[in-house]
Amino acid sequence: MVISKNMETLVAGSSTIRKLFEEGLQLAKEVGAENVYDFSLGNPAAPVPEKVTQSIKDILAEKPDSYIHGYMKNAGFDEVRQNVAASLNKKFGMSYGPEDVIMTVGAAGAMNCIFRALLGYEDEVIAFAPYFGEYRSYVANYGGNLVVVPAKMDDFDLNLDALDELINEKTRCIIVNNPNNPSGRIFPEETLKKLAEIIEKAEKRVGHPIYVLADEPYRELVYDNDVVPYIPSIIKNSIYIYSFSKTLSLPGERIGYMALSKNMDCYDEMINAMAVANRCIGYINAPSLFQLVVSRCLDVDVDLEFYDKNRRLLYDKLTELGFNVVKPQGAFYLLVQSPFEDEAEFVALAKKHHIILVSTKTFGCPGYVRIAYCVDYEMIKRSLQAFEALAKDCGL
Amino acid sequence: MVISKNMETLVAGSSTIRKLFEEGLQLAKEVGAENVYDFSLGNPAAPVPEKVTQSIKDILAEKPDSYIHGYMKNAGFDEVRQNVAASLNKKFGMSYGPEDVIMTVGAAGAMNCIFRALLGYEDEVIAFAPYFGEYRSYVANYGGNLVVVPAKMDDFDLNLDALDELINEKTRCIIVNNPNNPSGRIFPEETLKKLAEIIEKAEKRVGHPIYVLADEPYRELVYDNDVVPYIPSIIKNSIYIYSFSKTLSLPGERIGYMALSKNMDCYDEMINAMAVANRCIGYINAPSLFQLVVSRCLDVDVDLEFYDKNRRLLYDKLTELGFNVVKPQGAFYLLVQSPFEDEAEFVALAKKHHIILVSTKTFGCPGYVRIAYCVDYEMIKRSLQAFEALAKDCGL
Numbered sequence: 001m002v003i004s005k006n007m008e009t010l011v012a013g014s015s016t017i018r019k020l021f022e023e024g025l026q027l028a029k030e031v032g033a034e035n036v037y038d039f040s041l042g043n044p045a046a047p048v049p050e051k052v053t054q055s056i057k058d059i060l061a062e063k064p065d066s067y068i069h070g071y072m073k074n075a076g077f078d079e080v081r082q083n084v085a086a087s088l089n090k091k092f093g094m095s096y097g098p099e100d101v102i103m104t105v106g107a108a109g110a111m112n113c114i115f116r117a118l119l120g121y122e123d124e125v126i127a128f129a130p131y132f133g134e135y136r137s138y139v140a141n142y143g144g145n146l147v148v149v150p151a152k153m154d155d156f157d158l159n160l161d162a163l164d165e166l167i168n169e170k171t172r173c174i175i176v177n178n179p180n181n182p183s184g185r186i187f188p189e190e191t192l193k194k195l196a197e198i199i200e201k202a203e204k205r206v207g208h209p210i211y212v213l214a215d216e217p218y219r220e221l222v223y224d225n226d227v228v229p230y231i232p233s234i235i236k237n238s239i240y241i242y243s244f245s246k247t248l249s250l251p252g253e254r255i256g257y258m259a260l261s262k263n264m265d266c267y268d269e270m271i272n273a274m275a276v277a278n279r280c281i282g283y284i285n286a287p288s289l290f291q292l293v294v295s296r297c298l299d300v301d302v303d304l305e306f307y308d309k310n311r312r313l314l315y316d317k318l319t320e321l322g323f324n325v326v327k328p329q330g331a332f333y334l335l336v337q338s339p340f341e342d343e344a345e346f347v348a349l350a351k352k353h354h355i356i357l358v359s360t361k362t363f364g365c366p367g368y369v370r371i372a373y374c375v376d377y378e379m380i381k382r383s384l385q386a387f388e389a390l391a392k393d394c395g396l
Numbered sequence: 397m398v399i400s401k402n403m404e405t406l407v408a409g410s411s412t413i414r415k416l417f418e419e420g421l422q423l424a425k426e427v428g429a430e431n432v433y434d435f436s437l438g439n440p441a442a443p444v445p446e447k448v449t450q451s452i453k454d455i456l457a458e459k460p461d462s463y464i465h466g467y468m469k470n471a472g473f474d475e476v477r478q479n480v481a482a483s484l485n486k487k488f489g490m491s492y493g494p495e496d497v498i499m500t501v502g503a504a505g506a507m508n509c510i511f512r513a514l515l516g517y518e519d520e521v522i523a524f525a526p527y528f529g530e531y532r533s534y535v536a537n538y539g540g541n542l543v544v545v546p547a548k549m550d551d552f553d554l555n556l557d558a559l560d561e562l563i564n565e566k567t568r569c570i571i572v573n574n575p576n577n578p579s580g581r582i583f584p585e586e587t588l589k590k591l592a593e594i595i596e597k598a599e600k601r602v603g604h605p606i607y608v609l610a611d612e613p614y615r616e617l618v619y620d621n622d623v624v625p626y627i628p629s630i631i632k633n634s635i636y637i638y639s640f641s642k643t644l645s646l647p648g649e650r651i652g653y654m655a656l657s658k659n660m661d662c663y664d665e666m667i668n669a670m671a672v673a674n675r676c677i678g679y680i681n682a683p684s685l686f687q688l689v690v691s692r693c694l695d696v697d698v699d700l701e702f703y704d705k706n707r708r709l710l711y712d713k714l715t716e717l718g719f720n721v722v723k724p725q726g727a728f729y730l731l732v733q734s735p736f737e738d739e740a741e742f743v744a745l746a747k748k749h750h751i752i753l754v755s756t757k758t759f760g761c762p763g764y765v766r767i768a769y770c771v772d773y774e775m776i777k778r779s780l781q782a783f784e785a786l787a788k789d790c791g792l
Contacts, residue, residue, distance in 0.1 A: 001662075001665065002514065002568075002604060002605055002661070002662045002665060002666065003513050003514060003665060003666070003669045004513065004514060004515055004516040004519070004538075005516060006516065007512065007513050007514075007669055007672075007673070010672055010676055011668060011669055011672050018470065018675070022469070041467065043466055043467045045462065047461065047462070048461035048462065048464075048465055052461075052465075053456055053461065056452065056456065057453070057456070060449055060452065060453070065443065065444035065448075065449065065645070066441065066443070066444065066645065068444075068648075069444055069448075069645065069646045069647070069648050069649050070439055070440075070645070070647060070648050071437065071439045071647045071648055072648060073418075074414065105501060105650070105678065105679060106678070106680065108678035108679075108680055109678045109679070111678065112677060112678035116403065116537060117399050117400065117403050118398065118399060118400060118403075119400055120400040120401060120402065121517075121539070123400070134675075134676065137675075137676035138676070138678055140676075141512060141537075141538070141676065141677055141678075142400075142537070142538075143517070143539055172398075208398060209398055249461070249462065249465065249466070250465045251465070251466060251467045251680075252464075252465050252466050252467055252468060252681060252683070252684025252685075253465050253683050253684055253685060254501070254679065254680060254681070254682075254683050254684075265398070266397075266398045269397065269398060269399060270398065270399070272407060273399045273403055273407055276403075276406055276407050277403070279414070279530075279533075280406055280530065280533035280534070280536075280537065281508060281534075281537055281677065281678075282501065282502070282504035282505045282507065282508035282534055282537075282677075283501060283504075283505070283650065283679075284502065284504055284647075284650060285648060285650070286650075287648070287649050287650050287683045287686065288648025288649055288650075289648075289649060289685075289686075290683065290685075
């Protein structure tokens with residue numbers, strides 16, 4: 001083995017989801033793409049808004065190439081940070097300046113900057129199950145450990161009762177992913193206020209700030225007129241993290257940002273460290289053309305119906321077939337309880353029907369499978385007969 | 397201090413070059429941009445090739461948005477990796493397949509993937525002075541240490557005599573940046589063959605492969621018909637690293653790649669780890685549109701004359717003024733020996749004449765300053781009277 005021990009673990013447990021995605025591509029070659037129902041990946045199928053393509057063309061026509069594709073400050077273009085700050089201020093009643101915004105290589109890039117800056121060897125980051133499995137890699141990159149709060153299985157809200165005893169001197173951050181991948185749950189204001197109280201008490205106990213990372217790439221993807229509370233207006237020591245991947249259907253472009261409020265503890269030290277981290281972990285800066293593009297697309301409306309009709313169709317059909325389904329409020333994922341004790345069995349059986357599902361073991365919450373319904377509606381319609389056959393095989 | 401100790405060091409020593417660049421912007425506000433001669437940053441001033449803009453437009457017209465901006469394999473689009481492999485095979489007589497190429501977030505991104513994969517706590521990476529200062533941060537990200545081979549001051553070739561004794565059980569990689577930033581030196585085939593011998597012997601001694609990272613963003617920027625040897629055809633355990641930042645004038649877009657040869661030790665393990673590292677350090681994949689763009693620009697000719705006329709003008713004038721200048725063979729940097737023992741004094745004096753230079757202390761090789769001549773020719777012409785005055789102040 002030439003690779004490091006730490007990396008060995010990551011390679012061995014390498015993203016189950018990505019593996020399933022690649023297996024799905026293989027299966028498609030064998031039985032035809034139209035006969036495979038791949039619900040594995042959060043690859044948004046909603047069309048890229050016309051405004052994105054138009055913005056690319058406009059920017060190429062309006063700005064000098066050397067500006068569009070050149071270096072800027074590590075934190076991003078001033079004009080882009082200004083627009084992002086103004087948009088957040090308008091939407092959430094905040095008072096960010098451009099200096100509070102750092103453009104990043106997606107939300108994953110933002111989290112890596114934060115962990116790079118905050119984590120010493122064996123420092124801890126807390127996540128609530130079910131959680132996005134890659135958090136574990138991001139924390140491990142810098143020698144830290146991810147500590148998982150067990151899921152609250154009755155309603156998939158944040159399990160606050162189990163949180164407090166997990167916070168100690170090594171705790172640096174707590175991740176809150178709202179709306180949640182994979183449960184589709186929106187954590188309500190009441191829960192977040194309680195979380196704020198617990199953290200404030202804990203900070204006094206451990207003697208340093210504990211930052212809440214509000215990881216919100218799915219913020220606009222909410223249904224039934226539900227609302228996602230804005231964490232930085234509830235929790236003082238929080239960092240807002242956003243990605244344009246999901247709402248603008250640009251996951252390949254790697255563009256997002258983080259915003260820090262000036263009233264947080266150690267603001268100066270933190271904002272400075274974030275810009276340096278952006279550079280020194282090798283991003284240098286967020287991709288330049290797409291900084292300029294998203295800056296013009298901050299007010300683009302998401303076509304919610306695109307995903308909502310998928311959500312309704314799957315939820316209704318699977319419930320009707322006798323599956324136990326967690327009704328999602330946001331994002332584009334849906335949890336189905338495994339009819340078997342070991343959900344690996346359920347995943348394998350589904351695959352026989354050409355349905356690609358992801359076990360929630362990888363999200364720290366076994367017993368369920370995740371369906372990513374960010375796919376084409378027609379594929380879902382075609383998949384229904386396969387789900388019917390699957391239900392029968394499950395004895396439902 | 398909330399940030400980690402390791403990060404504290406980085407923030408404290410944060411890029412001198414970037415700081416100078418921002419000081420230059422400030423000075424420009426005070427005395428007018430046309431009166432500041434900023435030679436601090438490797439921000440290429442050559443025009444972005446027309447083919448880049450045309451490729452963006454063509455791709456938008458030809459390919460579906462969901463493909464252009466969507467997820468692909470973490471290693472990059474198959475078609476892009478195929479084109480890169482074919483181009484390397486044609487240029488250097490190699491036999492890469494698409495599976496040997498990993499598209500990355502610039503060369504910095506590639507190096508971070510490699511260090512993430514290879515470095516355990518306190519493992520070592522060797523660089524030859526003078527070296528690009530950011531290497532130190534990239535290695536520190538994963539708990540490693542950068543070990544520096546002192547510069548060979550007579551000709552700035554690789555100091556092979558001093559290398560062998562620095563290699564030990566903790567050594568994982570050796571970086572060779574060819575042509576070199578900041579010396580502009582091209583390391584010749586003869587030197588690289590000797591390097592190969594030293595490494596092969598050392599590998600037997602330490603019992604594991606030591607990978608040479610051929611960091612070559614300046615490969616096409618060579619003058620007087622000089623040639624840069626292709627390291628992977630000389631050194632078995634080497635990884636080729638390329639960035640399009642400099643040759644296509646796209647430093648803000650963060651696009652590059654690495655290529656691994658199948659005959660290297662532990663190829664399977666390495667190539668697999670690189671794709672996983674690309675994902676888990678938070679890049680996920682190289683920016684998608686620009687993967688497709690560079691794939692169409694692999695054969696674009698660089699306008700060498702753009703930089704060569706700068707090189708000739710500065711070299712001739714500074715030599716004539718009595719400065720001791722290292723004549724560059726490649727890249728777009730030029731070293732001038734400081735007339736004072738402490739080159740900080742020289743940098744400060746130059747700043748009085750509105751000339752922004754970088755001390756080579758940050759490159760592990762004090763006593764010189766670096767001039768980045770990737771700037772507008774007219775600025776250099778305007779700067780000559782300031783250099784004259786500076787020479788006088790230096791008593792030349």
